[in-house]
Amino acid sequence: MSESADFKNVLNDNFTSASGIAYTAFRDIEGDVAAQKNAKCIPTGFIEMDKELEGGIYDTDLIVLAGRPYIGITTLALNILNNVACVGKKTVVYFSFGDDKGRLMKKLLGIMAEVDIGHFGEKNNLGEWEWKCLVDAVEAVQKSKIYFFDIPVSNLTDLIKNIKFAKENLGAELVIIDNLNLIPQNPKNRQEYSFIADKLKDTILDLRLPVILLAQLKIARFFDDRDNAYPQIKELSRFGSLVEKSNVITFLYNRSYYTYLEEEANTYEWIIARNKRGVAKTINLFYKHKTCKFKSIPRYTE
Secondary structure (H helix, E strand, O other): OOHHHHHHHHHHHHOOOHHHHHHHHHHHHHHHHHHHHHOOEEOOOOHHHHHHOOOOEEOOOEEEEEEOOOOOHHHHHHHHHHHHHHHOOOEEEEEEOOOOHHHHHHHHHHHHHOOOHHHOOOOOOOOHHHHHHHHHHHHHHHHOEEEEEOOOOOOHHHHHHHHHHHHHHHOOOEEEEEOHHHOOOOOOOHHHHHHHHHHHHHHHHHHOOOEEEEEEOOOHHHOOOHHHHOOOHHHHHHHOOHHHHOOEEEEEEOOHHHHOOHHHOOEEEEEEEEEOOOOOEEEEEEEEOOOOEEEEOOOOOO
């Protein structure tokens, strides 16, 4: 066979007729649609957010909740925990590597009872109605399936092992990890963050167990002006492959931290910066500082 004929055969091998792969692609689409129908979806309890997520959190989701220090990502995560576990009756495991479980529980009870948590521990500052609301909150927690894990993990392997235990032995339906910054041995190592993101996503897919992963951004003084304090997706580049592995990336933001305008203090922006199921959008939340309660602000359309 001539050299020209050999070259022609090589070229032929590189081209595939569309008719030959159309049926395979069709079956793949059928499989994707069936998987989506069978996927479990857990509402966050925030109506506007659930609309943008096509119902809520799906069982293979890695959802990032990021924000600057003291902006309130842990508080928002506890509000989600209340909505999912106490209202939605789902089993939720909360991994905390910063706050201890006692402190988190006090804040959770304040959120549920809508009681000023600043009065906890102060004599005679809680009225009869507030005590009743607290008792109701305690009873609701006792009936719920909430588990806290606040023991520091020495490495990623330990964290994955405990996530698997939560799924297999506690029946976990959602995991919240607070927060990514406290997991790596070297917080400045992008490769270590990439390894964490990769292994976490593999675990989610293997267990079909969604994870909300909290991440802390740098504080605003690292930026040139207040406008740049608005969180941006490029800031997550220091976390390695986190952006690539995430299904949804959200930021929590409040302008009053930088404008000091009192009228803006109760309005927060929950920014959907990346959404594989929809579009980027901002959800407005009302925040009651004394009770740490977040509520959706309905979006009205004509």
